[in-house]
Amino acid sequence: MANLSLQTLLFIVLGVLGRVACLKEVSDRQCNCYLTNDTSKNYFTTHDFFDFRALSQYAKVSSPIADPYDSSDADETSNYFLDDHWTNAWGIQRWNNSDTVDSGDVPVLLVNSPNNIYIENNEDEDASSETFLTMRTLRYKDYQSAAEFESISKAYHFLSVRMYARTIGAPGAVTAMFTYRDDGDSTKLTSVQESDLEIRTMDPKDKVQYTNQPSYNAAGYDIPQSTRNATTPVQADWTQWSVHRMDWSPKNTTWYIDGRQVASIAFQVPRDPSQVIFNAWSDGGEWSGNMTIGSEAYLQIQWIEIVYNSTGDAKTTDKRNEDTALSLSNAKRDGEGCQNICSIDDTPTTGTPVLLQGAASKISDHILGLGVAYVWLPLLLATFLI
Template identity: 90%
Template sequence: MANLSLLLSIVLQVLGRVACLEQVNDRQCDCYLTNDTSKNYFTTHDFFDFRALAQYAKVPSPITDPYDSSDADETSNYFLDENWTNVWGIQRWNNSDGVDSGDVPVLLVNSPNNIYIEKNEDEDPSSETFLTMRTLRYRHYQSAAEFESISKAYHFLSVRMYARTIGAPGAVTAMFTYRNDGGARELTSVQESDLEIRTMDPPDKVQYTNQPSYNLEGYDIPQSTQNATTPKQADWTQWSVHRMDWSPKNTTWYIDGRQVASIAFQVPRDPSQVIFNAWSDGGEWSGNMTVGDAAYLQIQWIEIVYNSTGNEKTTDKRNDDMARAPLNAKRDEGCQNVCSIDDTPTTGTPVLLQGAASRISDHILGLGVAYVWIPLLLATFLI
């Protein structure tokens, strides 16, 4: 009983520290410390919340003509507001060059008509609405969806989406960073970290890659990619937090806080874009969707903490020298107020990690997973 009393005392102290973390706004944060194994610092935080946008909810009718689809208007004023347009650009490009050259079998056309706010009609909905990205197959083309960051200056980040993928086989939904300094065919100029869900795969399998995944001779590069199994009860058809952390040493992926993959091979080096898409081109990777079928990436929210460089267009208004400084220099010179988006009880709202000693002890204890290990310890003592 003495041991149990001691354990309960420790648990209460730890939970007390979590409860005392002050929720703040981003203006009160000098930088952000993530709770992954490498404890990365970032300078800037963005949060995009699609959970309560009933005034914009409307599922647009599909557009059968590929040219009309590409020229379609945005589906609601939400995508015309500067809070969206200052950060994201909805794409209209197509792959007709690849079709003409014989590289891909099906014409892919990105359309603003396939990105919209939808009412959540789940049996027990966890939100009022969500953002949907739709890809659907017509006889002569695949209508797809993509939005990219306006900035090409993200230089290391932790990006998360609370999302699910549903629909027919033959599509890919993805969240990734991307940079290409050469032409479309310049394989060696690509720097990219991918999270890809293929709807022809089992629902507990997700593909993670630091591109390119094959060489100039066309051979696969096994060390560039991992096909991971999702945690139990978190297959890609279920609402889950998908997270990608890009750091100088590796790219690491998580589902609902559990690490599922990490790749140190050919980690992107240079500033990049952030991209989300839902697509198919009828090729070997995506599969060939049946005419009339569709698949969907549905997202309740997107959250990013990141550093950026001033060498290109950037959304980071903070001092660039601080963003690229060593971690200790950041803490001493630029990070008097260190915040967390992991230890907060309210998604999208950071908490202030109070005091240097408290910050160190909290993250040694791993408070981001406190609610997992505390019940396990209690169960051990009570058996």
């Protein structure tokens, strides 16, 4: 390899780049299945993309509402959140935690408000978008005003979900993207099924918490194998715009930042169909911390993208073994149902899939080609230069 000629190196480089460049951008109507990159072999049947980057007609920072009841009853901040594209997929929450405050479990009343979810102009220097979606949480003397939206569907059954986002603001808040299964009694630890990405603003800016819940047992002791406190890649602390990705499969939940794996947990992986939830909150408790009165924190999102399988039935609980569940949920993987296999990772245009060349029998060639491009190419160049 040290004697690799320039001609040979250029031949390899051009061959790889040509292979990547030949991938054709297509619409979702032309895709039967989706295959994610990295080492995952999971196939998905559906792709959704929510783009908040060019919504200047809806941009307006809503004024905070000091009264908790008025905050809960507030209207949506713009018509964007009344459009079918949003309401068919997401539900903005208005619930509060008064029960846990009354029981003494947490010290601060949390109230979710539609007023804390809005489209905002991007005023960054060298801004990468016109606008973004903001989720705000702020502390008043008597309560914490928070923000949460949940997927309408409760039938996601394995997925890869990504957000291009950042978290900014005062210590004592939590911003999160997670899957959640509600079996009707969330007070029972045995009923909890949840995979979390959580950013705590009291933590160092290069630390993110990843967990397959529950993270503690009935006796109140922590379960170390359920959680990871991971370090972000260099130049990707949580105050910077980064692609945060979570892949939920039958065998593990794996998290990435800007394409780099930062954590993977095989312990107590969620089994059953679930929701996808985003929030920004605090309750003054030990986990979130206690925000200073008058302070604010924000989860700001430019886009959300999901490829997933679903049961088609929100009440379905799959009791079969994980390999059988995966093969059934990916029924399109083989045969005519999956002739067109697409990727959302190898596209030059975020949100637009590309068609992987060939049917399923050609996928290994595609992965090999991309592997050369993304892994071996830098090594070849480094070797030649040395």
